[in-house]
Amino acid sequence: MSDTPIYDIENLHLSFPDLAHKPLLGPALRVEILKGISLSIAKGDVVGIVGGSGSGKSTLGRAMIRLLEPDSGAIRFDGQDITHLDEDALRPLRRRFQMIFQDPMSSLNPRRTVGAIIAGPLRLQGVDRVSARVDQALDHVGLPRAFRTRYPHELSGGQRQRVGIARAIATEPDFILADEIVSGLDVSSQAQVLNLLEQLVQELGLTLAFISHDLSVIRRLCRHTLVLYRGEVVEYRETQALFDAPQAAYTRELLDAIPLPDLEQVWD
Numbered sequence: 001m002s003d004t005p006i007y008d009i010e011n012l013h014l015s016f017p018d019l020a021h022k023p024l025l026g027p028a029l030r031v032e033i034l035k036g037i038s039l040s041i042a043k044g045d046v047v048g049i050v051g052g053s054g055s056g057k058s059t060l061g062r063a064m065i066r067l068l069e070p071d072s073g074a075i076r077f078d079g080q081d082i083t084h085l086d087e088d089a090l091r092p093l094r095r096r097f098q099m100i101f102q103d104p105m106s107s108l109n110p111r112r113t114v115g116a117i118i119a120g121p122l123r124l125q126g127v128d129r130v131s132a133r134v135d136q137a138l139d140h141v142g143l144p145r146a147f148r149t150r151y152p153h154e155l156s157g158g159q160r161q162r163v164g165i166a167r168a169i170a171t172e173p174d175f176i177l178a179d180e181i182v183s184g185l186d187v188s189s190q191a192q193v194l195n196l197l198e199q200l201v202q203e204l205g206l207t208l209a210f211i212s213h214d215l216s217v218i219r220r221l222c223r224h225t226l227v228l229y230r231g232e233v234v235e236y237r238e239t240q241a242l243f244d245a246p247q248a249a250y251t252r253e254l255l256d257a258i259p260l261p262d263l264e265q266v267w268d
């Protein structure tokens with residue numbers, strides 16, 4: 001790991017229009033979702049982001065890869081301030097941060113072949129040797145190259161999620177955001193996808209932020225864990241230490257809410 005963090009986030013605030021309470025006249029009030037988030041992620045780290053429903057996990061993740069623009073504060077990606085960059089300025093950076101989505105069935109275009117799906121971000125970036133890179137990405141996720149000509153509906157849920165991962169790694173990104181990516185899969189496919197991610201982090205030196213409701217998955221996969229509560233960081237520490245001796249009352253509540261057998265689950 002080098003010394004410059006891949007992410008350095010300072011006092012981040014982000015709000016949305018409050019459509020539920022829109023006044024009859026004038027602009028909608030805004031509701032603040034991220035309330036002064038600060039955190040740093042080292043290169044090569046795997047960070048779990050946990051917290052109750054609506055605590056702002058996805059909003060934070062989407063701000064990090066600049067699918068959302070913060071109101072204030074700063075997001076520095078590998079030393080570069082990306083907080084308010086416009087789309088033109090972001091384009092060359094988009095190759096460097098990718099996302100894997102929750103539901104591969106709806107995030108993969110059903111009318112495109114697996115090969116075309118994986119090639120999508122490569123073509124957008126004007127990368128050369130697209131075909132070879134698609135093959136390489138399929139190799140990395142353990143899918144046969146012959147899958148290039150298949151369509152998403154011809155694949156199992158676990159295979160589709162591998163295609164989502166192949167698409168994300170094809171541009172050789174530095175950072176991947178994975179938002180609830182195993183929650184729609186059966187337990188054995190979950191295990192395979194998680195093992196694959198662990199292996200890719202090692203092999204490709206990826207940095208990964210992993211949003212999940214499932215604390216047993218977080219404990220297994222993530223070196224550090226960040227706990228969000230209503231848009232604020234309540235705890236951010238090494239996963240092992242956090243699980244062994246949670247410091248914030250809210251973290252203790254979260255941990256108490258999961259049944260022990262889940263925590264003891266082992267996959268391989």
Ligand SMILES: Nc1ncnc2c1ncn2[C@@H]1O[C@H](COP(=O)(O)OP(=O)(O)OP(=O)(O)O)[C@@H](O)[C@H]1O
Nearest residue numbers: 016017033051052053054055056057058059060213
């Ligand atoms: N584009 C948007 N416009 C308005 N409100 C939004 C938007 N996106 C998210 N929100 C609101 O922001 C809050 C936080 O949402 P977010 O998806 O970040 O939470 P989360 O912690 O990921 O929750 P979950 O675990 O349920 O996915 C929610 O109240 C949500 O309704």
